Amino acid sequence: xxxxxxxxxxxxxxxxxxxxxxxxxxxxxxxxxxxxxxxxxxxxxxxxxxxxxxxxxxxxxxxxxxxxxxxxxxxxxxxxxxxxxxxxxxxxxxxxxxxxxxxxxxxxxxxxxxxxxxxxxxxxxxxxxxxxxxxxxxxxxxxxxxxxxxxxxxxxxxxxxxxxxxxxxxxxxxxxxxxxxxxxxxxxxxxxxxxxxxxxxxxxxxxxxxxxxxxxxxxxxxxxxxxxxxxxxxxxxxxxxxxxxxxxxxxxxxxxxxxxxxxxxxxxxxxxxxxxxxxxxxxxxxxxxxxxxxxxxxxxxxxxxxxxxxxxxxxxxxxxxxxxxxxxxxxxxxxxxxxxxxx
Amino acid sequence: xxxxxxxxxxxxxxxxxxxxxxxxxxxxxxxxxxxxxxxxxxxxxxxxxxxxxxxxxxxxxxxxxxxxxxxxxxxxxxxxxxxxxxxxxxxxxxxxxxxxxxxxxxxxxxxxxxxxxxxxxxxxxxxxxxxxxxxxxxxxxxxxxxxxxxxxxxxxxxxxxxxxxxxxxxxxxxxxxxxxxxxxxxxxxxxxxxxxxxxxxxxxxxxxxxxxxxxxxxxxxxxxxxxxxxxxxxxxxxxxxxxxxxxxxxxxxxxxxxxxxxxxxxxxxxxxxxxxxxxxxxxxxxxxxxxxxxxxxxxxxxxxxxxxxxxxxxxxxxxxxxxxxxxxxxxxxxxxxxxxxxx
DNA sequence: TAAAATTATGTTAACGTACACATTTTTTCT
DNA sequence: AGAAAAAATGTGTACGTTAACATAATTTTA
Numbered sequence: 001x002x003x004x005x006x007x008x009x010x011x012x013x014x015x016x017x018x019x020x021x022x023x024x025x026x027x028x029x030x031x032x033x034x035x036x037x038x039x040x041x042x043x044x045x046x047x048x049x050x051x052x053x054x055x056x057x058x059x060x061x062x063x064x065x066x067x068x069x070x071x072x073x074x075x076x077x078x079x080x081x082x083x084x085x086x087x088x089x090x091x092x093x094x095x096x097x098x099x100x101x102x103x104x105x106x107x108x109x110x111x112x113x114x115x116x117x118x119x120x121x122x123x124x125x126x127x128x129x130x131x132x133x134x135x136x137x138x139x140x141x142x143x144x145x146x147x148x149x150x151x152x153x154x155x156x157x158x159x160x161x162x163x164x165x166x167x168x169x170x171x172x173x174x175x176x177x178x179x180x181x182x183x184x185x186x187x188x189x190x191x192x193x194x195x196x197x198x199x200x201x202x203x204x205x206x207x208x209x210x211x212x213x214x215x216x217x218x219x220x221x222x223x224x225x226x227x228x229x230x231x232x233x234x235x236x237x238x239x240x241x242x243x244x245x246x247x248x249x250x251x252x253x254x255x256x257x258x259x260x261x262x263x264x265x266x267x268x269x270x271x272x273x274x275x276x277x278x279x280x281x282x283x284x285x286x287x288x289x290x291x292x293x294x295x296x297x298x299x300x301x302x303x304x305x306x307x308x309x310x311x312x313x314x315x316x317x318x319x320x321x322x323x324x325x326x327x328x329x330x331x332x333x334x335x336x337x338x339x340x341x342x343x
Numbered sequence: 344x345x346x347x348x349x350x351x352x353x354x355x356x357x358x359x360x361x362x363x364x365x366x367x368x369x370x371x372x373x374x375x376x377x378x379x380x381x382x383x384x385x386x387x388x389x390x391x392x393x394x395x396x397x398x399x400x401x402x403x404x405x406x407x408x409x410x411x412x413x414x415x416x417x418x419x420x421x422x423x424x425x426x427x428x429x430x431x432x433x434x435x436x437x438x439x440x441x442x443x444x445x446x447x448x449x450x451x452x453x454x455x456x457x458x459x460x461x462x463x464x465x466x467x468x469x470x471x472x473x474x475x476x477x478x479x480x481x482x483x484x485x486x487x488x489x490x491x492x493x494x495x496x497x498x499x500x501x502x503x504x505x506x507x508x509x510x511x512x513x514x515x516x517x518x519x520x521x522x523x524x525x526x527x528x529x530x531x532x533x534x535x536x537x538x539x540x541x542x543x544x545x546x547x548x549x550x551x552x553x554x555x556x557x558x559x560x561x562x563x564x565x566x567x568x569x570x571x572x573x574x575x576x577x578x579x580x581x582x583x584x585x586x587x588x589x590x591x592x593x594x595x596x597x598x599x600x601x602x603x604x605x606x607x608x609x610x611x612x613x614x615x616x617x618x619x620x621x622x623x624x625x626x627x628x629x630x631x632x633x634x635x636x637x638x639x640x641x642x643x644x645x646x647x648x649x650x651x652x653x654x655x656x657x658x659x660x661x662x663x664x665x666x667x668x669x670x671x672x673x674x675x676x677x678x679x680x681x682x683x684x685x686x
Numbered sequence: 687t688a689a690a691a692t693t694a695t696g697t698t699a700a701c702g703t704a705c706a707c708a709t710t711t712t713t714t715c716t
Numbered sequence: 717a718g719a720a721a722a723a724a725t726g727t728g729t730a731c732g733t734t735a736a737c738a739t740a741a742t743t744t745t746a
Contacts, residue, residue: 003405003439006702017726022704030724032712049437054702057396060731062346094392096346169684176680183527183638183678216680295526330684333676335526337519337559341512341673349732360696365734375694397732403701 005046013042025050052319063317064098066119067310068129070106075198076282077258077302078106081130081155084306092314100124107198109133116140126150126313128306132202134159150316152309152323155302157204164323166309170205173298173331174212174256177277180296180333181252182216184275188223189251195230196259206256213254225249233262240266250274261285264293281334281342289336299332299342348389356385368393395662406660407441409462410653411472413449418541419625420601420645421449424473424498427650435657443467450541452476459483469493469656471649475545477502493659495652495666498645500547507666509652513548516641516674517555517599520620523639523676524595525559527618531566532594538573539602549599556597568592576605583609593617604628607636624677624685632679642675642685 007025011018016035023031024039031039042048067085072078089099102119105111113136119127120143127144131137131153141161144151154166181191193213195206210228217224227247235243236259244250244267252275255263260278265288267274276294278285280302288294308327315321334342350368354361359378366374367382374382385391410428415421432442445462448454456479462470463486470487474480474496484504487494497509524534536556538549553571560567570590578586579602587593587610595618598606603621608631610617619637621628623645631637651670658664677685 002441003403004437007704008702018703019705019726020724023725026704028705032724035724051400051702052437053396053400054731055704057394057400057701057731057733058703058705060346094347094395098345172680172684176678179678179680328684330675331681332673333678333681335519335522335676337515337522338674338676341515341671350734351732361733362696362698362735363694366695369734371735373694378694394732397701398734400701400703400731401733401735 004051005048006051007048009046010039010042010048013046014038055320056318060096062096062098063125064100064122065126065128065310065313065317066100066102066122066124067306068102068104068112068115068119068127069306070130070132071103075106075258077280078130080281080303081306084303085128085310087303088307088310088314092318095314095318097314097317106132109136112136113140120144120147120149124149125317126152128152128154128309128313130154131156131159131162134204150313152313154305154309155300156202157208162325164309164312164325164327166305166312166327166329168300168329168331170208171212171215173300174209174214175216176212176298176331176333177209177254177296178213178216180277181254181275182220184277184295185252187220188225190225190227190247190249191217191252191254192227192229192247192250194253194255194263195228196236196255196257196262197230197232198257198259202257209256233259236262236266241270244270244272253277255279258282258285260294260297261288264288268293281339286339286343289334289339292336295335297334297339299334301329301332304329347394348391349394350391352389353382353385353391356389357381398663399661403439405439405441406468407443407465408469408471408653408656408660409443409445409465409467410649411445411447411455411458411462411470412649413473413475414446418449418601420623421473423624423646424649427646427648428471428653430646431650431653431657435661438657438661440657440660449475452479455479456483463487463490463492467492468660469495471495471497471652471656473497474499474502474505477547493656495656497648497652498643499545500551505668507652507655507668507670509648509655509670509672511643511672511674513551514555514558516643517552517557518559519555519641519674519676520552520597520639521556521559523620524597524618525563527620527638528595530563531568533568533570533590533592534560534595534597535570535572535590535593537596537598537606538571539579539598539600539605540573540575541600541602545600552599576602579605579609584613587613587615596620598622601625601628603637603640604631607631611636624682629682629686632677632682635679638678640677640682642677644672644675647672 007018007021011021016039020031020035021039024036069081070078072082102115104115112133127149138161145161145163152164152166153162157170193210214226217226229243253263255278258280261284264276277296278294279298280300281297285294285297289297312323316323350361350364354364359382363374363378364382367379412424413421415425445458447458455476470492481504488504488506495507495509496505500513536553557569560569596606598621601623604627607619620639621637622641623643624640628637628640632640655666659666
């Protein structure tokens with residue numbers, strides 16, 4: 001029933017003007033010690049919290065927020081990110097926000113750096129980006145930090161200079177995959193981790209997953225043999241029987257990227273029926289789930305990552321909400337049944 | 344860079360005063376046809392959207408929001424809901440919102456109805472509640488609708504009179520359980536669905552899950568035998584061997600409630616090692632996950648359900664955000680590894 | 687046709703915050 | 717002491733929306 005206290009209430013209780021209260025609140029000086037004490041006392045007594053709505057109306061500024069993500073045309077994994085971004089834009093359409101969307105070629109670090117520099121040139125208030133390339137991303141992040149530009153990264157692993165990051169624990173993600181595999185096989189046996197090599201290599205990403213995967217089986221103290229294979233897309237499509245011949249005892253496959261369907265289809269074509277576990281809800285992967293060519297997918301929630309990252313930035317700018325350094329999303333396990341509830 | 348257009352801009356372009364523009368916007372009459380046309384023209388031309396911040400500052404009202412959920416002391420399942428509720432309260436602490444939390448005894452419909460009536464007597468702006476009891480909930484919901492009180496239900500199944508609901512597709516949830524079971528057994532075999540009978544019986548809940556579960560296996564066209572057992576907590580703890588003796592060929596257990604750990608512990612005590620799949624991340628269940636007494640849990644996300652339900656209400660009141668009739672949350676599959684990322 | 691009634695339109699104050707500016711009080715210096 | 721400088725405090729306005737109120741224009745009525 002009671003309205004929150006305002007700076008007016010504070011002023012009255014402290015016996016000063018709202019101007020003085022305001023100076024205390026933003027400690028911009030020009031306040032006598034006596035007044036300061038009285039105001040602080042009143043502030044404590046009435047448990048004042050500023051009204052974020054009034055504040056943001058007053059501070060009415062047009063913020064410019066840039067978004068830098070890989071081009072979905074070159075890797076459909078990024079499509080949901082676009083969706084997450086536009087979802088957020090719609091949600092905040094009524095605010096004075098200026099969004100500017102940039103994409104880069106995920107196979108070309110230079111493309112990333114070029115877009116990054118262009119954005120810096122436009123004096124942004126905030127930037128959401130995917131730090132796909134270690135060196136270039138560090139460089140960009142440093143510059144952002146130096147120039148005090150708000151930033152959030154997502155999807156790729158966190159590193160030291162990061163200001164705010166939304167993502168998943170990839171090591172744990174690998175362990176989740178391992179546990180799922182262990183549910184589907186008779187132990188001990190031979191298991192393959194397949195890194196699908198792309199035009200670009202998100203090596204840290206894959207490596208973390210592999211480490212997690214291996215750590216799980218090491219803890220089991222049973223005699224598993226875990227192979228790591230690095231294969232190109234073409235190799236998988238046209239020449240997978242060579243791999244199978246070379247390693248005839250593989251009992252399960254763990255694919256560390258969204259290219260899961262390529263492996264699943266390749267082994268299916270060879271008439272092999274072994275568990276396949278992989279990543280991401282690409283339409284091709286979902287089809288494999290329904291065909292039982294893939295038993296489980298691990299969902300990296302790219303839409304949510306982009307949405308939440310952007311949302312954090314917006315709420316920081318508009319309402320001065322605090323940013324946690326790292327926001328870790330849950331690691332979702334998907335099968336043919338619950339997939340529907342995630343789309 | 345450009346600020347959103349304001350009602351002032353519209354007024355200038357239309358050659359009228361802001362008062363007239365406002366009257367047009369809220370069509371409260373007293374506007375000549377000529378002025379109306381000019382304003383509508385300007386409105387379209389400048390793509391006006393009202394500034395929600397200014398609006399809610401102006402409309403500055405203290406809203407009273409009530410929350411009615413089962414007492415967590417009597418069923419720990421509801422603990423996360425409390426957490427979700429207080430999380431939201433913190434988040435919106437700076438707004439003029441008055442939250443009022445009520446609990447009821449989940450074994451006593453009268454307790455629900457009593458609390459409901461008390462809330463109605465306090466003339467609330469909105470109510471979030473768990474419609475645990477069909478008849479009583481319908482009655483409450485009708486009254487809310489008649490009196491035009493904003494309301495959201497969560498957790499229990501949706502029914503016709505509902506205004507806004509947050510929950511999961513329980514039929515699908517049963518299917519998810521079935522699929523997980525099918526990954527862990529050699530078919531065909533005998534499977535038990537166990538409904539743990541409580542002081543109260545959320546029958547519709549359990550039945551939906553059972554239906555989903557059975558529908559999956561029916562589609563498989565293989566000879567599964569699916570038993571349905573309704574057992575009391577005490578029966579499970581002290582007398583489970585009788586059940587096992589009666590049904591010696593059960594190869595997997597699907598438990599439809601958060602009491603999963605009771606069954607898991609009971610069969611473990613009897614030295615049986617068969618797959619157990621159940622519901623909810625109660626600490627006892629999580630322990631079972633780590634002990635491998637339970638292979639998978641299905642997460643009903645009570646914290647998120649409460650949080651999202653309440654958030655929808657708050658955003659409707661404060662910012663006039665639209666409410667979808669039903670919000671279905673994803674059905675999360677939990678194993679010993681990813682559980683950490685959900686807590 | 688002039689007064690009264692009706693309808694259309696404009697003006698202004700408020701929501702709570704923030705800050706520029708004006709005013710008052712205190713301190714410093716000659 | 718008295719002027720000047722510095723410090724402290726108060727006042728007013730704007731952010732965009734809303735609605736009560738005031739005023740102006742038009743229509744109705746006697």
